[in-house]
Amino acid sequence: MIYPENFERKIGFNEIRTLLKGRCLSSLGTEWVDKELHFMHDFEQIKQALDEAREYKIFEEQTDEEVETEFFDVREALLRARPERTFLEELDLFNLKRSIASVLSYAKLFTQKVDDEALSTTDADTENNRGQIKYLYPALGKMACDVAVFPDIIRRIDNILNKYGKVKDTASPELLSLRHQIEITTRGISHSLRSIINEAQTSGYIDRDVTPTLRDGRLVIPVAPALKRKIKGIVHDESATGKTVFIEPSAVVDANNKIRTLRAAERREVIRILQEITIEIRPHIPELISSLHFLAHVDFLRALNAFSNSFGAIVPNIQPKPSISWMRAIHPLLQHSLAKHGGKVVPLDVELRPGQRILLISGPNAGGKSVCLKTVGLLQYMLQCGMPVPAGEDSCPGIFDDIMIDIGDEQSIENDLSTYSSHLQNMKVMMKSANSRSLLLIDEFGGGTEPQIGGAMAQAILKRFIDNLNFGIITTHYQNLKHFAEQTRAVVNGAMLYDSKLMQPLFKLKVGNPGSSFAIEIARKMGIPADVIDYASKLVGKDYVMSDKYVQDIVRNKEYWEAKRRNITLKEQQLESTIARYEREMTDFQLERKRVMADAKAEAKHLIEQSNARIENTIRNIREAQAEKEKTKNLRNELAEFKTQIETDTDEQDRIARKIAKIQRRQQRKADGGDSAKAKSAAEQKIAATKLRNLSNSCNSQSSVSPSNNNKVLRAGSYVRIIGQSSIGRIESISGKSARVLFGMLYTQVPVSRLESCEAPKEENTALTQNATFVSKETRDAMYEKRLHFKPEIDIRGMHIDEALTAVSYFIDDAIQLEQSKVRILHGTGTGALRELVRNYLKTVPGVKHFHDEHVQFGGAGITVVDLA
Structure with a gap:
C-alpha cells in the first residue's frame, strides 16, 4: 500500500520517471517506465529486478560484441496488419526487421551459458542443480530465455528490402522487368526533352540554365508565360508567382503516359510482394508483440543503467525483513x-x-x-x-x-x-x-x-x-x-x-x-x-x-x-598492527640467526676436518718421499697455498662474525647466549688455521732441519733463520722464550724454539739475502695504512668470553706487529670475569712485557694497561 495517492509527487518520484524516460531510445522504453515501473513488496520480485539492473551494468561493461540498439515501436502497425488482405508498409516492415534483429541480438547475449569447466565443483547445490541451465547472466538469462526470436523473418525481409528500407528490384522478376522498362522509357524522355530544350534555347524561347523538372509525375519544361505558345505541348501547372508555366511537349506525352502506367504496375507489384510477406508474418504477430515487450524491457534497463551511472547509484544488499x-x-x-x-x-x-x-x-x-x-x-x-x-x-x-x-x-x-x-x-x-x-x-x-x-x-x-x-x-x-x-x-x-x-x-x-x-x-x-x-x-x-x-x-x-574514541581505536589498531609486524620480523630474524649460526658451525667443522686431512696427507707424502727433495718442496708449496686459502677464509669468517655480533648487540642487548656461538665458530676456524700453521712448520722442520744446528746456544747477535725457511736474520734481543729478530728491515718477534742457528751471510751473498728478505711496496703501504688507523685501545665490555678472547688476541697481535709500546684494554669491573680472562691470556703472550691496572683517575681496575716488548 502506498499512501496517499499523490505519494510519488510528494517524494519526487515523478521527476525520477521523467529523467528515466529522457534516456530511453523509443516509445517502447518510455511506456515501460510509465506502466511497468511500480512499487513492489514481494522480495523475490524486487531481487529479480535489482539483479537485472546489476547484471545489465556488468553486461555493458564486459561485452565486446556489436549489439543492435535499434528500438522501434511497430505494435500499432502489426495490429493493423492482422485482418486479411492488409499489409505492412515498407517503413513498418523495415522498422520491424530492425527491432526483431535487436531482440535476437540481446536474447543471444543474455542467454550465454557458463562453461562446464567454469562451474565450481565445490558448489553445495551441484547435485540439486545438475541438469539446470547456468547462464552467464542469471537474471537476464531468466528474462530472455522464453523470448521468441525470428531469424527466418529477418532473412526474408532482408531478401525483399534494401539497406534503405525500399523494396529491392530483385524482390520479384515482374518488378525487375517493370523497373527496367521505366528506366529505359525515362532515358528516352530525357533525350527527347534535351533535344527540345536545346532547340528552344537556340531560338531564344527559354533561358540557357533551364532543365527538365517533374510535375505530377511527368517530365515538363519551365517556360515564360509569354512564350508558352512557342513550344507545342500541354500546360500542366504554373508557379505560385505566375511567372513560369510547365509545359509537357507533345513529343513526350505518350512516353510520360507509358511511365505512369508502368509506375502503377510497379506499385501493384510492390503491394503484392508486401502482402505476400505480411501473410507470412501474420501468424506470428502475438509473439512479435511479446518480443517487442522484451525489447521495451531492454530499453528500460539501458536507460536505467545510464541513469544509475550519472548518479553513482548501486544495487545494495537487501534483506526480506523491514529494516532501515x-x-x-x-x-x-x-x-x-x-x-x-x-x-x-x-x-x-x-x-x-x-x-x-x-x-x-x-x-x-x-x-x-x-x-x-x-x-x-x-x-x-x-x-x-x-x-x-x-x-x-x-x-x-x-x-x-x-x-x-x-x-x-x-x-x-x-x-x-x-x-x-x-x-x-x-x-x-x-x-x-x-x-x-x-x-x-x-x-x-x-x-x-x-x-x-x-x-x-x-x-x-x-x-x-x-x-x-x-x-x-x-x-x-x-x-x-x-x-x-x-x-x-x-x-x-x-x-x-x-x-x-x-x-x-x-x-x-x-x-x-x-x-x-x-x-x-x-x-x-x-x-x-x-x-x-x-x-x-x-x-x-x-x-x-x-x-x-x-x-x-x-x-x-x-x-x-x-x-x-574513534581516534583512540584507530591508534590502537595501528599499534597492534605494528606490534604484530615487529613480532613477525623478530621471529624471522631469530630463524635467520639460527640458520646462519648453524651454517657457520658446519663450515667450521668442515674446515677443521679438511685441514686435518690435508695435513695428515702431506706428512704421509713427505715421509714416503724421503730423499726426493723436489717432491718434498712441491708438497710444502701446496700446503702453504692451502694454508693461505684457509687463513683468508678464516679472516672473512671472522669479519662476518664480528659484524653479526655487532648487529646483535645493538638490536638485542638482552638476548640469550646464542651470540657466542657465532664468535665461537669464528674462533674454531682461527684455531684450525693456527693448528694448520703449526703443523705445517712442523712438517717443514722434519724435512729440512739439521739436528746439529739446534744444539747451538742462541744469544743476542747470533744469526738465525726460521726452521724450514731460507731467510737469515740477526737476533737483537731475547726475552724468555721469545726472540726479537731483524729480517732485512723488518723486526719480528719469534719463539726461540722455531729458530735455528746458521752461519753469518757472506759479503757476496748480501744482495741475495736482501732480496730474500725484501718487503714489497704493497706490503709496506698496507702496514703504513694499518699503523695510521690503529687505535691503542680496545673496548670489550658486553662481549661474551669467546668473542672477547678472540678480539683481544687480534688486538695484541696487531699491536706487536706495529711495534706499539703500550696499549689499553677496557673490560670494566663487573664480576671481574673479563679482567681475569684478559690477564690470563696476556701471561701467555711472549711479546707482553708487563700489564697493570690503569690509574684510578683514568679507570682503575676497569682498564688493563699492557706494556709490549
Missing part, C-alpha cells in the same frame, strides 16, 4: 539540482539498530530534516521499484509492505480541511492501516495547532505507532517528544547538526542525540532586535532556554568524545 540501514545516502534530485550550480550533496547515514523502530529527527529550520525524510522515502521507493539507488555499498535496507507519508500542507477548501485537520486525517489512516511491515514518514509531527495540545497529541499518536510495531522517520521540534524518545527503547533521537559558530546548518544527521532548534541564535543572525529576543526568552523562561543550550552542549561534547 542507509549509509552515505544521497537524494538524486537534490544532487542533480546542485550539480548544475557546482554544489555537492552531503551524504546521510540513517540507520536503526535492532530494537529501534522509529527515528525522531529534530534540529533547526532549514537544517535538512525534511530532506533527510524525503531521501529515505525516495530511496526506499526506488529500491522497491527495482532501481539502483545512490547510497554506499555497505547499506543494507529491508523491504516494507506499505509506505505512508504525511508531508506538506494538505488543507482543502472543498473538503473543509484545515492544515491540522489534514494531518489528523493522515494520522488516522496510518494508525488504522499500518502494521509491523509499514514505513511511516511524517514531517513536522504534531504541527499546525496550539503547541501544548499539539505536542500531547503527537506523543499519544507516537505511542500508538510503537504499540503497532510500525517503522518510521519523524521530524519534530517538540521537546516532549525528544524526552519521550530518550525514555523509550523503540524510539531513537536524531539531530541535524548546526555550526553554532558560523551559524549555518551542516546538513549532517547524528543518530543518538536530540537536536536543538537554535531559534534564538537564528533570530539573532536574521537581525531581529535584541530587545525582542530578550523579551521572548523571558516569556518561555530561563529553564527552557538553558535546557536548549544544554542540549547543544551535550551534542557538541558527545561528538567531541566520540571523535576522540
